[in-house]
Amino acid sequence: MTSAGEETVLYKEPGSGPAPLLWGPLFALVGFLSEVVLGGPTHPLAWTLVGLALLALTSVWVYARRRFLAVRLTPTTLWQGREPLAVQRIAEVDDVGAPVGATVLGGGWTVPRKYDELPLRLDDDSVVLAWAMDVEALRSALHEARRS
Structure with a gap:
């Protein structure tokens, strides 16, 4: 794990991977799909905003873990x-x-x-x-x- 001008990394723990960033959008997708399957009124804009808000909150959490727990x-x-x-x-x-x-x-x-x-x-x-x-x-x- 080296690149030009960097030292060899002997041990590394990143603190957090990128997978938690998918939690919010997946939750919003499941919510939207449940509205579609149940046949009621759908709220695509609301679910999109929920997914984006959860993505923003999770990105702050992932950033903090990668910075302070690496x-x-x-x-x-x-x-x-x-x-x-x-x-x-x-x-x-x-x-x-x-x-x-x-x-x-x-x-x-x-x-x-x-x-x-x-x-x-x-x-x-x-x-x-x-x-x-x-x-x-x-x-x-x-x-x-x-x-x-």
């Missing part, structure tokens, strides 16, 4: 949301305990819901909490990044 690891940088952490600062990945009050990468108070935490010891002996859906894959990718 995880990306290159050989030099671990990105958690919008926060970068230089890989060279990571001193230890395995067998690190998570003390109470450890800083969560990405700027949140806690690890995002539905994500697992991965405690990392930094070069200044502090512990931070990285997070990912697949912590074991992130851990192995961090080992690979630290070797290179």
Whole structure:
């Protein structure tokens, strides 16, 4: 996963895919088709507006998830949301305990819901909490990044 001038991406979680953008328009289509099948009056303009409104709301949700819940690891940088952490600062990945009050990468108070935490010891002996859906894959990718 590289392009001209970019680093190799060792691990990536986008935060959200584009599929949720279809939910609103599909809901509106089902509503319109149910009016057609039931033989009552149809409201194509209303259903179109409902589909567009739901698409707009969902696009904001997808954008936020892609911006704040994305995880990306290159050989030099671990990105958690919008926060970068230089890989060279990571001193230890395995067998690190998570003390109470450890800083969560990405700027949140806690690890995002539905994500697992991965405690990392930094070069200044502090512990931070990285997070990912697949912590074991992130851990192995961090080992690979630290070797290179």
